[in-house]
Amino acid sequence: MFFASDAKSKLIVSANQIHDRLVTPERIKNNQLSGQAMLLINDSIREIHSYRRGEIWGEELISFEDGSPKFYAFKTDSVNSTFHRIYNRQRQIVEEMGDPLVYMLIGGGKTGDTLDVKFVFVDRIFSSMEVECNINGRGYSKIALTTDKEFAPCKVFHYVEDVSGLNRAVLLFKMFCKEMNNGEIKEYRDTLDLSKKPGMADK
Incomplete structure (x- = not known):
C-alpha cells in the first residue's frame, strides 16, 4: 500500500499492522502499530522509519539523492540508539557507534x-x-x-x-x-x- 505525494515520490508502508491504516504519527501511536514506513523517490529509498507498538523503535535510514546511505541507526526510542553510522557522499564512514x-x-x-x-x-x-x-x-x-x-x-x-x-x-x-x-x-x-x-x- 502506498500514498503518493507527487509523481516522483511515494510512501511505502510495510510489515505487521501498519499497512492497512492511514500513516500518521498520531495514528501509529494511538493504535500501537508496528512496522516500517519507507519514502521512495524515483524508486530509490530515501528514508526508513520504524515503529514498535506505537513507539519509534528499530531501523532509521536517511539516504543521499543517489540512494547511498547518509545516516543509519537502530533506535530504541526517539532519542537513543544502540548502533549508528554517518556517511559522507563518497560512501565513507565518518562516524560509527555500537555494533550490529x-x-x-x-x-x-x-x-x-x-x-x-x-x-x-x-x-x-x-x-x-x-x-x-x-x-x-x-x-x-x-x-x-x-x-x-x-x-x-x-x-x-x-x-x-x-x-x-x-x-x-x-x-x-x-x-x-x-x-x-x-x-x-x-x-x-x-x-x-x-x-x-x-x-x-x-x-
Whole structure:
C-alpha cells in the first residue's frame, strides 16, 4: 500500500499492522502499530522509519539523492540508539557507534532455570554478515540467523538453554560484515554476561 505525494515520490508502508491504516504519527501511536514506513523517490529509498507498538523503535535510514546511505541507526526510542553510522557522499564512514548486535529480549521458564533470549542483529547496510558465538567457553561456532515476525526485517539468534546448574551464561559474539561500498570485511565483537536471576532488562 502506498500514498503518493507527487509523481516522483511515494510512501511505502510495510510489515505487521501498519499497512492497512492511514500513516500518521498520531495514528501509529494511538493504535500501537508496528512496522516500517519507507519514502521512495524515483524508486530509490530515501528514508526508513520504524515503529514498535506505537513507539519509534528499530531501523532509521536517511539516504543521499543517489540512494547511498547518509545516516543509519537502530533506535530504541526517539532519542537513543544502540548502533549508528554517518556517511559522507563518497560512501565513507565518518562516524560509527555500537555494533550490529543491537538488542536482546530476555524471557525465561517459570522455574527460572531456563535462559530464553532473542538477540537482534541488523544487516541492511552490509552486503553479507556472518556471526560466530562462544557460549560459556565452549569455543566459537557459526550460528544461524533467522527471521522473526516481531523484529522483522532484522535477523534474530534465538538462544535457549537449561542453566539449572549455573548462575550465569557468558556469550561472546564475533560479527563479520562485508561492506557494500568496497567489499571489505569488518569484524565486530560483543560480550553479553547473562544472569538467570529475575529482573533482567532488555539490552
